[in-house]
Amino acid sequence: MGSSQINWNANDEFFKFTRGRFIVNEVENLRKREIRFDMNSLARVAADSVGAARCTAIKKYPDGMYNKAFLMSMDDGQEVVAKVPNPNAGVPHFTTASEVATMDFVGSFCPPPTPISLTCLIWEARKVLGTPAPRVYTWNSHAESHSVGAEFIIMEKAQGVPLSQVWDTMTLQQKLRVLLAMTRLQKQWLSVSFSHYGSLYYTKDVQPPAGSHFVKDGMAVKDSEFAIGPATGRDWCDAGRSSLDVEKGPWTSLTQYLQAVGARERKAIQSLQPPKTTALLCGPKLYQPNKENKLTALTWYSQILDALIPTNPAITKPSLWHNDLHDDNIFVDPQHPENITGIIDWQSCHISPLFTHNPDPAFLAWDGLEPETLDLAPRPALSGLSAAERSAAVQEYTLQNVFIGWRKLMAAKNAELYRVVEFRKTPAYGLLFLAHRVFEYGEAHFQSLLVDLKDTWADLPAISGTSNTAFPFDFSEADIERIKRDSDGAVAGTELIAQVKEHLGDLWPDKGFIEHECYDECRAALREVKDMILDQLAESDEERAEYKRHWPFD
Structure with a gap:
């Protein structure tokens, strides 16, 4: 043939x-x-x-x-x-x-x-x-x-090779040059803002809203071939959300956009089957999600939304961003790997407030605590450690300092983006972030953060410039006790999943996925750790059955 x-x-x-x-x-x-x-x-x-x-x-x-x-x-x-x-x-x-x-x-x-x-x-x-x-x-x-x-x-x-093929063999100087190149690209992305929140299209493919335009280097560009239309970000599509009959934009104001997020999550809770979550373990002595708590969190969210919105327009402006910069989506020159030759996978990239975008590329692979300062971490003490322990300590030290080097570059070159990093440390951002995913998880932590917010309410930028704006909730002792109990249970469930992840190591099924050759070993390891957890937590056959029902893995 x-x-x-x-x-x-x-x-x-x-x-x-x-x-x-x-x-x-x-x-x-x-x-x-x-x-x-x-x-x-x-x-x-x-x-x-x-x-x-x-x-x-x-x-x-x-x-x-x-x-x-x-x-x-x-x-x-x-x-x-x-x-x-x-x-x-x-x-x-x-x-x-x-x-x-x-x-x-x-x-x-x-x-x-x-x-x-x-x-x-x-x-x-x-x-x-x-x-x-x-x-x-x-x-x-x-x-x-x-x-x-x-x-x-x-x-x-795409020209070149994926960064994943060369990153581990690159010198520190080459890695820093990649970070500098990424800083320049993000600086370019920051040079443009938009008239609406949503996603970008050709004018011929959507019904453009009145006044749709973008601003490049301070100059408004109107009547171009581009227009802003419905949002396509992952949080508008995941876990069945793409089927929801809800408003998907575009929106002219930040308040409208964030209200639509709350309405979307409410509709999802009311009409969709919640997905299994691997973010926390649930059960009788832990937190057990329910619709009532989720809907209550969203009601409270709508009541305090205006107070949570940051007042700095640099981080609230509608911005287009690539939020999935992992090392297979970035291509580099194999002979000069510090040169970025391509960035792929622009699906679901959308126009939303800058503070909702991820300022840090995923290829940095730092999942530790947020650095308190931009001072480089000290060299680890290696004496007395085994070869494996020394290797792990050096790797942790390298990852942390490359990440801090990235943040230092951002602070020096992209001050607007670094303001996002600073805002992400606040309770206001935590509440806004959790509200985007309440359908799946986070309502217990949301309610706990809200109770704690009473002590710092007057310090919120949207409140501090006004007078006589009291904290809008009067929680009873019983409310506070229930919220604390739920939060403690959710934290304990999260810590148990963290222990499972540590126990499995490279066998951990990220997003529920595992390679073919590791499948049987992964399932066996999960069965083993499941039995350990059930023996630790369950005090009766009924509790054991309940923990099994909540176990997120097949």
């Missing part, structure tokens, strides 16, 4: 999630990551998009949590990447349309080929933020209108 006659649809693994297994709700997790479409048609579209006669090879990249990506090789040597969203990626049409427009908006100049083509003339407009994002050759966000039978994006292959 000639290459032009290859039946790509015969490869069943193209359409399924094949990267690993799930330890939490595996059947459902696999179902929402399987998508059927016509790969033969997608291959023809990809070839046509770059002027090739045919596609001669297709390689599937390791599955993402929300997408499938394929490297397609053409008969003339060209390579492109085809991306198809899974059913769990987000709201149909909007998720893909926003991703494409966002990549165009953040992109940098297209280097002109010889001779200059129409394609390049179109893509030279990709210059608003100067970020090396992939060029899109063709795309479709209406699955029912195309022979492929699914939404798709055909884009250029």
Whole structure:
């Protein structure tokens, strides 16, 4: 059979999630990551998009949590990447349309080929933020209108190699140069703000709100090809939220946006089945989530919302951001790994208040406590330690100081972004953050933070400039006792999960996922630690059954 006659649809693994297994709700997790479409048609579209006669090879990249990506090789040597969203990626049409427009908006100049083509003339407009994002050759966000039978994006292959391949072998100086390059990119992102909160689209793909525009270096840009439309961020899609009939923007004010977040969480609590959470263990002596506590937390949130909003416009402005800068989404030059050559996966990047975005790239891998100062950590004392202990201590020391070095750069180069770091240390941010995910978790901690807020109420920026604005709640001793009991139980449940994570080490199923080769060992380790916890906590057969019911893993 000639290459032009290859039946790509015969490869069943193209359409399924094949990267690993799930330890939490595996059947459902696999179902929402399987998508059927016509790969033969997608291959023809990809070839046509770059002027090739045919596609001669297709390689599937390791599955993402929300997408499938394929490297397609053409008969003339060209390579492109085809991306198809899974059913769990987000709201149909909007998720893909926003991703494409966002990549165009953040992109940098297209280097002109010889001779200059129409394609390049179109893509030279990709210059608003100067970020090396992939060029899109063709795309479709209406699955029912195309022979492929699914939404798709055909884009250029990122130059270089993923940072994950070289980071551990890079010198400290090279790592610091990567951080400096990332600082410059984020500085560019900060140079633009928007008239509304939501997500970015082409004007032709949404109904633009009145006055939709963006501001670049202080200059308003109106009547461009870009417009702001419904939000596509992960918190608007995860755990079934994409199916909710709620207002998804765009919003003209921060208060409207944050009120819509509360309304979304309320609707989710009332109409969706809560997902299993691996954030904390629940049971008779621990916290047990319930709708009443969640809805009460949201009622209180709506009553104090205006007091929580920071008054500094630098951190409340509508900002576009990439919140998933892990080391597989950043590409670098393999010969000079300090040079960033590409940033991929702009799906679900959205326009929200700067303080809701993650200021720190995930590739820094620091999950320790927030540094109290920007002073570098002292060298660890290694005498008397085993070889493994010395290695762990040096690694911790290196991770911490690279992270602090990043924060020092941010404080010096991106003062606006560093204000976000400072705001994130406040109770006001904690309450705003927890409100975004109350459907899944956090209501016990929210209520506890709110009780504690009474002592610092007058210090909130939105309150300190006014007079006679009293703390709006009068908690009884019984209320405070119940809230403290719930909070203590939630903290204990969180600490137990932390112990499970430490016990499992590399076998810990992050987001419920584990590689195929580790699946059996992971399940065995979880059964062992489950029995240990049940023996420790359960004092009766009834309690043991209740803990088993709440155990989050399959």
